[in-house]
Amino acid sequence: MRVAIVDDDPIVCSSLSTILEVTGTAEVAWTANTGLDAVRRYDANEPDALLIDVQMPQMDGLEASETIIAAHPDARILILTTFADESYIARALRIGTKGYLIKQDVSSVIPAVQAVMAGQVVMGAEVLGKLRVGSPTAESSRQDAPSCDSSDDHVPDRFANLTDREYEVLELVAEGLDNRQIAARLFLSEGTVRNRISAILAKTNIPNRTKLAVEWL
Template identity: 70%
Template sequence: MKVAIVDDDPIVCSSLGTILTATGTAEVIWTAHDGETAVAEYERHEPDVLLIDVQMPGMDGLEASSRILHAHPQARILILTTFADPDYIRRSIELHTRGYLIKQDVASVIPAVQAVMAGQVVLGAEVLQNLPLSGDAGQPVGSAGSAPVEENPRFSSLTDREREIMALVAEGCDNRQIARELFLSEGTVRNRISDILAKTNIPNRTKLAVEWLSCH
């Protein structure tokens, strides 16, 4: 796997690169420290997965992601930042990036990169707690003062086991973590999530988590 890292702190780029290469997860083919350089480098050397920060001098990570995705709609971009800001998260989801992680959760970087490479969408637990609800004036999920809501009818046909899996998906767990927690195989978890997506007619894991959190 070939990965690129964009962060205004060279030490972060170096540290992430060391983690990814030392574990044999990926080869880091280039790094950049601002959005404009990231866009230019992506055109020259397209990575399998791009890790990018949000706040950087000049063009920020979200604008850079927007430009890259406009030219390369299938780009696998993983936002890696210190800010679980609802507006940043909303913009990231609207851009159809493949994930949003908080930097402090370094242990999640390797499984997140692997999941994104496998076509999954990854959101950290802290990010899921700050997802903005559409039509809710930007108020994040689970914030104080939010009115109780009834469960979305889409979830009415789920089995008890599927509900257990959904709760863990909404907490930001990946398939391996869910399998370990529920004593299932990863293949079973993957199949159950596919069944849930089909039953609820929700297109992907991110929107699945958003819908679940909006009514639980």
């Protein structure tokens, strides 16, 4: 698998390249630091998948992605950025990118790339928190990524103080998924999942995950 990386920070490009190549996940075909350069390089050397940031000089990542997809409809583009702005997410989905991740958990990059190559649409945990029923992004991505609504009128009081990310994990615990499966579904590390479950148990004063699932259901 050949992957290209586009980010205005050369250190990010270098770090991601190292992670992908050292783990044997992919060969990095090329890197670029602007959206305009990404478009030019993609046309000359098409990779199997493209990781691209949003805010960059000359041409932002979303405009570059739209240009690339228009010329290469089968392009597998994964947005990897620090911005969880709902308008960015909505536009990314609208133009046909294959996913949107926040640069918060490096361990999520490898399973995300693998999922995109398998034909899936990938949403990071923080992005899922933005997907609310009735929001511009919710309807277009509901079938591609799990989501839950922490504002539901039927949420018991003991769960009222959970964060959006904790609700996401809670939903999957209630479905019977183990930590490894939850990590894969939400593109997190297993350690992050364990920490979030521990936080949920502490906030709700529930002794274990079995009772947690029962209480939630």
